[in-house]
Amino acid sequence: MVNRFMQSRLRDLVFLAIILFALPAFLSNPFHYDLATQMAIIAATVVGLNLLVGFAGQISLGHAGFFGLGAYFSGIMTGSYGWSSIPALLVGAVLVGIIAWIVGRPILRLKGHYLSMATLAVGFIIAIIINNETWLTGGPDGMPVPSLDIFGWELSPFGSYSLFGMELDGNQAWYLFAALVLLVAVWFAQNLIDSPIGRALRSVHGSEVAARVVGVNTASYKSLVFVISAIYASLMGGLYAHFQGFITPAVAAFDFSIVLITMVVLGGMGSTMGVILGAVVLKLLPQVLADFQELETVMFGLILMLTMIFMPKGLLPTIQMAVSKRMKKKAGGQA
Template sequence: MLINRNASLLLLTAVVVLLPLGLTNNFYLDVAILAGFNAVVCVGLNLLIGYAGQISLGHAGFFGIGAYASGVLVSTYKWPPVLALLTGALVVGILAFLLAKPILRLKGHYLAMATLGIGIIVSIILRTETKVTGGPDGMMVDPFTLFGFELYGEKVWYWVVGALLILAVWLSLNLIDSPVGRALRAVHGSEVAAEVVGVDTTSYKVMVFVLSAVFASVAGSLFAHYTGLITPAKADFFKSIELVTMVVFGGMASTFGAVVGAVILTLLPQVLTVFQDYQEMVLGAIMMLTMVFMPKGLLPTLEGLLTPRRRA
């Protein structure tokens, strides 16, 4: 990258801290919060796709499980929100671990179809189990309380999501710079070569799949409390495609690229309100144009253009 890891993280922190100065009303804060939630999921998904080279078209399912776990446990069974969030993350982690070993043996479009199947199954369950989830209409979710205080309002939630995003990026950067990160890059480059030098490719692929799923679950749990209403649409196929598009557009194997992609593609529907009915078509066009003209993604491409100038 053009700037080192610590400077990049400091820049992100500065943006999060200073951004509210330019957000003049709650609508802009709400869009920023939604972008933050998407960015957290994309940071985890980028570890799986960008660094380990494993595609997933079902991560919205993990987001939905986390959201409904908090919704059901807190609103129906009156669990403490923090405990419900941790339970949802644990359930998602166990489920991802059980699914990872068989499906990560697949490659290419076979792996894509398998992960797509996971997302579809989750979406169907959320739509049909009306007694638990409220069915297609969704369910109301009680506010998030911490130490007796209720998190309420866009300004409060902005700082919660901003802190969560910084934490997610910090964890991702530290993982990438560790021996685990080097092993993931080796798996992405060539699994056969990685195994020859002693890398347990299966264990690393399972680990990063579980970690990325937990990222999605935590974001889903907090999202449910923030919106106060969750529906199965947040766990369907189009949401998964949207998340993958954000990662690819921002730049695979670029943590900050995933954040940039999530922010831009969250803002895009708000800017192009005229084409709101064609959102899926726009996302498809962005994916196609990105792969043709910026195969490395937006941020890595910009870095590649600026680096020679700096050297000159």
């Protein structure tokens, strides 16, 4: 059973790698690369959020706050204090993890609507601080962020690079880097899910009472996964800031938190590949619906509503179940 699960995870990872590295063949201009890079960064963020929501069964309506903290910390330290990007990203992730642990210990004792409101309040507090501390963050006007510096190698959308004999422009290089980051994020999440920690998280999701009865320290595991998901958000927020070159308080806004949680639910809670699909769909829909102008928001909401009514388990799990049923029916007919 364990070997079968591991083979399935490896197959998913290989399939994702093939898609990511084959995708540039279909990207024809800088806008396409920009959109694909954003998808990869946001998808890695929701992979971390899925650990909290899909596997541990906890809700977070303020996760954009951690994303924004990572973005602004890296932007401030590299832009104002001359730090290199990698130390700024790592230190920012550690600090965000500590903040998540401090706030997570009390609020994760709550359940249901109370937990939702508490995480929402955390996100609002972070967004307000970023918006009001103009001297540090630039306030509503935002702030510029330097290019990503990887051990002296500067990655910029406006640069040109040579990789294994291939000449790449900055957008192509950034996409390949973001794709690699997404693969690492998925690999870590899958290994965590298959570990004893992952089994403990699933037991917490199933029944906290039953988990405690068999000796699972539910409070510690919920705090741990909250910290891990916040670190995911912080790292991806920092990368997003360096990629965009400019950030505003919108990166920590409530709207963005709702988008992140919707990606998890739409793609399929508890499905790592599903939430990536959810991220792709929600990033692409506004582009597809742009021609409808004032009806764009209405159609966007309608599509999401119909999807959740007819695919309550999420896009990918529903598709997988439909394919499985069809294969079983075909096998039964042949027998």
